[in-house]
Amino acid sequence: MTGRHVAVVGAGPAGLAAAETALSAGARVTLIDSADQPGGQYHRMLPEAYRAVRPERPQHGWRDFDRRRRRVLAHPRCAWWPETSVWALERPDPEEPGVPRVHLLRGPADGGGRRRLTLAPDALVLAVGAHDRVLPFPGWELPGVFAAGAAQALAKGERVVVGDRVVIAGSGPFLLPVAASLLEAGSRVLEVLEAGTAATVARGWSRRPWQLAAHAAKSGELAEYAALLIRHRVPYRVGRTVVEARGDGRIEEVVTARLRPDWSVVPGSERTSPVDALCVAHGFSPRLELPVAAGCALRRTPGGEFVAVDYDQRTSCPGVYAAGEITGIAGAPAARAEGALAGWFAGGGDSAAPALRPLRRGRDRGRAFAERLAEAHPMGEAWPQWLRPETIICRCEEADYASVCRAVGNEASAGARVAKLETRAGLGPCQARVCGPTVAELGARLTGRPAQRHAEGAPTAGPHRRPIAQPIRLGELAEPEPSPEDPTAGPHPL
């Protein structure tokens, strides 16, 4: 036993693997997730109350996940804290980076009677994942337009299908498992539209084929989904996307169009088809508010910002590790390898352990795969051409394209914060989680400057800066500050 206490935030593929190796290294582990069951989005489980006889049916790689889940949750040195959200990370001293205190709320989502708790762990593993990035287009705010992840979560996690005439559109291989989940649940998928053109997608996927072979698990999984589409006669079209959703109070039809490699619309290629649901995703946004709150440095890539980690998954903040999609979008196998490395080192494991070699190899393959993904599915530059002046950019505050252009185009208000106050874009309940990257990108284009300006000495007004990471009720805040506890120290249920 190393006697170290490791807090792992997120119990998806990365977090669960981190918990497992931290336990192997001899540490005590508190595994935290806002859901009531482990698995994250990838292994989203059915509710226990469904009492399913074959819960593994909608799942991929269930056996290994199920084994790991049982082993970790039943471990005597592991405290499993479901329905627990991190509402703030508090750095010990703003001048001296170190492991932050973890402020938690435990209880049903957004409930009034949640318990406030604080942890002061020796090491922290952040494995909080990503959510869909959805680009705006006219009508995307209509009910019946879903982020693709929502459709998958509902089908896999609740056995609710979003419709029976469904179009799936966007970019990236994630569209395939979403289609597979809907088909498995008996929904009818009309077509899957990949915005990337055939040439771009093929170039990205065919280059360096040995990498693909090395990443056999993920390629095999994608091939299975592709076969399922063929079996269900669902067309997969490249170089086409949904440029408008129409309907009276809910989606009734979509306008799709052929795209050029830069995602500009080929005039005259528009086609209208009736649908009852549309699922969209143009890649993923990593959930960066906790890493940013902990003080972790980010790295900029063509595919967006991610947490910078070293060879051992260490972030720039001592004692804080990151794993999974927040370090780069590479899929579940890579997330597991990263999580396993992060957990091992966070738990004080030996850096010469032989088991690290295959993990590092898996992680490196995952990173190569992520690069390949970014190359094969780049976001086309010309997507703002889909927008009209009245197209909503910030869904919360209903700020439209014209007002965002006005605000960022105005030299005096080009700073992200000023533009925010002028349009209210990003100030609504979602706190810019949905529109933030879009507003930043539009701003950068219209002003010809990089998305963020760093004022000397002032905290950056980046889109991921949310001192309060999750809503907390004032009543909960008013309760006396709980003293840090170590849930793994004494006997506990499980």
Place this chain on the structure above:
Amino acid sequence: MSPRRVHAESDAVGRRDRPLRITVDGEPVDGIAGQTIAGVLLAADRLAWRRQRSGAPRGVFCGIGVCFECLVTVGDERDVRACQRRARDGDAVTTQTREPRTGHAPKPSPRRNSDASAGEGK
């Protein structure tokens, strides 16, 4: 067609459903134990339940607790993400609107101090 729950009899996962009933603005809505409030509403053919400032209807968008578009009031708890909260039998759900109050709309219950969310509008 609209959103629907996969029929238990034909569901490959082999469910053994237990029914539950919630009310939405006073109207009874049936679901099954384990569903989120959003799941119950969608399966009962309710695609939207919240109104934006412009009056535009909203329901589930991200489905994983990020977009805050599906907010409802559960009992006396305001601003609960319907996609994150499991429905309990007997939950009294009230829909929310951000529309400026009109003369005809029913007066919303006063917002208590302890119900305000500190995460909003910073």
